[in-house]
Amino acid sequence: xxxxxxxxRDLRLQYGKTLVxxxxxFDIEPGVIFAVMGGSGCGKSTLLKSLIGLLRPSAGxxxxxxQDYWASNEAMRNHLRADIGVLFQSAxxxxxxxxxxxxxxxxxxxxxxSAAEREARALEALAWVDMAxxxxxxxxxxxxxxxxxxxxxxxxxARPHLLFLDEPSAGLDPISSFKLDQLILDIRSRTGAxxxxxxxxxxxxxxxxxxxxxxxxxxxxxxxxxxxTTIRDTVKHPTVRAFMHRQEIEST
Amino acid sequence: xxxxxxxxxxxxxxxxxxxxxxxxxxxxxxxxDFIRILADASARALLIVIVVNVLVGAIIAFVGAVQLxxxxxxxFVADLVAIxxxxxxxxxxxxxxxxxxxxxxxxxELAAMQTNEEIDAFSVLGLNPVDYLVLPRVLTLLLMLxxxxxxxxxxxxLGGFAVSATLxxxxxxxxFERSVQALTYAHLGLGLCKSMAFGILVAQAACxxxxxxxxxxxGVGQATTRAVVAGIVGVIALDAVFAVCADALxx
Numbered sequence: 001x002x003x004x005x006x007x008x009r010d011l012r013l014q015y016g017k018t019l020v021x022x023x024x025x026f027d028i029e030p031g032v033i034f035a036v037m038g039g040s041g042c043g044k045s046t047l048l049k050s051l052i053g054l055l056r057p058s059a060g061x062x063x064x065x066x067q068d069y070w071a072s073n074e075a076m077r078n079h080l081r082a083d084i085g086v087l088f089q090s091a092x093x094x095x096x097x098x099x100x101x102x103x104x105x106x107x108x109x110x111x112x113x114s115a116a117e118r119e120a121r122a123l124e125a126l127a128w129v130d131m132a133x134x135x136x137x138x139x140x141x142x143x144x145x146x147x148x149x150x151x152x153x154x155x156x157x158a159r160p161h162l163l164f165l166d167e168p169s170a171g172l173d174p175i176s177s178f179k180l181d182q183l184i185l186d187i188r189s190r191t192g193a194x195x196x197x198x199x200x201x202x203x204x205x206x207x208x209x210x211x212x213x214x215x216x217x218x219x220x221x222x223x224x225x226x227x228x229t230t231i232r233d234t235v236k237h238p239t240v241r242a243f244m245h246r247q248e249i250e251s252t
Numbered sequence: 253x254x255x256x257x258x259x260x261x262x263x264x265x266x267x268x269x270x271x272x273x274x275x276x277x278x279x280x281x282x283x284x285d286f287i288r289i290l291a292d293a294s295a296r297a298l299l300i301v302i303v304v305n306v307l308v309g310a311i312i313a314f315v316g317a318v319q320l321x322x323x324x325x326x327x328f329v330a331d332l333v334a335i336x337x338x339x340x341x342x343x344x345x346x347x348x349x350x351x352x353x354x355x356x357x358x359x360x361e362l363a364a365m366q367t368n369e370e371i372d373a374f375s376v377l378g379l380n381p382v383d384y385l386v387l388p389r390v391l392t393l394l395l396m397l398x399x400x401x402x403x404x405x406x407x408x409x410l411g412g413f414a415v416s417a418t419l420x421x422x423x424x425x426x427x428f429e430r431s432v433q434a435l436t437y438a439h440l441g442l443g444l445c446k447s448m449a450f451g452i453l454v455a456q457a458a459c460x461x462x463x464x465x466x467x468x469x470x471g472v473g474q475a476t477t478r479a480v481v482a483g484i485v486g487v488i489a490l491d492a493v494f495a496v497c498a499d500a501l502x503x
Contacts, residue, residue: 049372053376054372054375054376077378078378081376081377082378084376086373086376088369088372088373089369090368090369092368092369092370092372094365094370094373094374095364095365095368095370096285097282105377106377109377109379
């Protein structure tokens, strides 16, 4: 078995004294698309925040290639973070910078490339997502789908081994959403990155994910784990069945 | 949305550390962003600062002229305007105007960035929001408020002169002579020091409320309002501290 790129060990997530989720454990292998599923408000984005270093879990470990992120010092955390890319739910493009500057900044921070190389790499990433034509535009001038694509280019420009996507197709029409799904598959095949995708879009989950975890808002813990199509076909829990089959929860 | 006072000290300490890092290792913020912020807080703010200070100088002269002429001391309006403007009013009024104008803009911009997850995106890259966002704003107001204070002094003195020349039968040369005598380095130095302190305070209040804004549209409005209120109250409170200290030091 290959070494996991990312592992969660018995994570417990809280906002102040409010418990969001607990008992979360999983391993993500290279090249796998991992879906974090669940209804609105169940803690999917909170889990993502703890995985990318924005929210310290109240218990448990986040391991990047067996290195405990939250137990590491700042220099090691910066080193570990250099190998991840994040597409935020709102795309989170820096509004005062042009599209090209947005995509170049992760490379500037890494500081290993010349200005010309950075620009070439950023334009290559923009070309992957079909946004090279918008290089000089400001984020405010872009549509929601275009922002998502630029956000994806920014996430992949430094060629990370781990990519986190927070609701990538939220707010997009079905055609744009389908195109974004194809783009995610394309990026996985080009870069070989493992992708953690937080979503409740069923078509995206079934089309993309190799593995996943289902978080339950009521019990505040995961209630299903595995390949989404397998979860859909085998798990009997009413919340999981209702979600995966897009049905109302049966009253008992 | 109340912010624990510890956050204010944490931000101030973080800003000082960021300043130290910037001086030793070079600035991490983008030069383009700094120039944009600097331009907005300087030339574009100049007109409103001068207009308000001309009016304040005129009001001081008007009140002074009405009262002092009763005692045949009309000429001392020049001293009153020069001292009041250079020592107190130019610095305080400029800081209040900049708090309502630039401080509000800083708080709104940072709060919108917080809502839009832009600050999270900086953090994920390992960029410290204090180095990248707070420091250029603090430096801007630290540099620009003393500069605007000087223009404000000129505006206030001209406003005072215009009213005095209209209400009092004074020769302009006599008025200017009294003004120059009253304008000592101590008054101007105190005004400049206050301007720098007010600049730091206004920028810190704006950044504090902007960075801790709640992540929704109303949160941007709340952060802006609170930053302006905290900035103005802070400026006046700090001015009182300066007054007591200056008196104790016999400045």
